[in-house]
Amino acid sequence: MLLVVHTGRADAVRSARSVAGRLAAAGVAVRALAPEAADLDRAAFIHEVPVSAAAAAGAEMVLVLGGDGTLLRAAELARPAGTPLLGINLGHVGFLAEAEVEDLADTVDRVVARRYLVERRMTIDVTVRRNGSVTAATWALNEASVEKGARERVLDVVTEVDGRPLSRWGCDGVVFATPTGSTAYAFSAGGPVVWPEVEALLLVPISAHALFAGPMVVAPQSVLAAEVIGPASGQSEASAAVLWCDGRRRVDLDPGARVEVRRGTEPVLLTRLHGASVGAAGAEASASFTDRLVAKFGLPVTGWHGRGAARREMAARPPDGRRKADRPPDGGHKPDRPPDGGREPDGARE
Numbered sequence: 001m002l003l004v005v006h007t008g009r010a011d012a013v014r015s016a017r018s019v020a021g022r023l024a025a026a027g028v029a030v031r032a033l034a035p036e037a038a039d040l041d042r043a044a045f046i047h048e049v050p051v052s053a054a055a056a057a058g059a060e061m062v063l064v065l066g067g068d069g070t071l072l073r074a075a076e077l078a079r080p081a082g083t084p085l086l087g088i089n090l091g092h093v094g095f096l097a098e099a100e101v102e103d104l105a106d107t108v109d110r111v112v113a114r115r116y117l118v119e120r121r122m123t124i125d126v127t128v129r130r131n132g133s134v135t136a137a138t139w140a141l142n143e144a145s146v147e148k149g150a151r152e153r154v155l156d157v158v159t160e161v162d163g164r165p166l167s168r169w170g171c172d173g174v175v176f177a178t179p180t181g182s183t184a185y186a187f188s189a190g191g192p193v194v195w196p197e198v199e200a201l202l203l204v205p206i207s208a209h210a211l212f213a214g215p216m217v218v219a220p221q222s223v224l225a226a227e228v229i230g231p232a233s234g235q236s237e238a239s240a241a242v243l244w245c246d247g248r249r250r251v252d253l254d255p256g257a258r259v260e261v262r263r264g265t266e267p268v269l270l271t272r273l274h275g276a277s278v279g280a281a282g283a284e285a286s287a288s289f290t291d292r293l294v295a296k297f298g299l300p301v302t303g304w305h306g307r308g309a310a311r312r313e314m315a316a317r318p319p320d321g322r323r324k325a326d327r328p329p330d331g332g333h334k335p336d337r338p339p340d341g342g343r344e345p346d347g348a349r350e
Contacts, residue, residue, distance in 0.1 A: 004074035006066030067091020086271035123264030142181030147173035171208035
């Protein structure tokens, strides 16, 4: 297991030490990123690894202790290796996280027993062109945003869908988002919430001064683009822009730059504990996301009647979210294989 920790928070460091100790006691080898290992208990780790694309290679999982920002940082390490992420929330909303710090011990026990599912989350690949030449290429799990480079200016952009012009806006920016990112920046900009199992791309203008400026949802195979035109109406000079991917990777854009967004070639794998029963998928996955929306946003549901069977099931469901039928009769762990159907790696479990 690879630990990625928000070491700027004392509670995250304490929790990480507890996680490392429990994993080590269960015979699971633990890795730590070299810059973070000094703040953790080195005795519990097999070795430190540098911050690189190889950090998560061969690991069973990347355990993230922090908020969504920490998880997005960890995704940069996990995605190249095809390693699933499990977030333990110590931030605010923590929408990408699967567990809360109060459930730390139970979360580690589930990981050790391999009682979890792995979801494939769609990403986007982002290409920047200038005069037909590629000047930058990156990716995002949540969103890519083209934003104005100066607060006092308006960004002038024209958007495109599948090679056809859509609209020109004087605005603060444009967000291109995945379903996973629909609850992040795109949501704040007025975009819709899209369930993660829906395959789609979102285009959401930010504070556009236009009548036609609503959020749009397009097919996952579509190619979206935004071109930085230059000076908007009333401006005497061109206004540069900036591209942000997941709020972490920045590319400066000069007037004339073109940003293309398409479905990513590599997904990000997220670990799910809730609803991790045999055959859990489809409606149960949707129900889990609905429950997450209600819990994370504090949505009022008082007065809901629903179907009698659904109400009884929710009332009977234990705090861990599993139905009684999903738990072994003796209360033990299910002898699950690794989620990808692979074999146990040689040597110590990582």
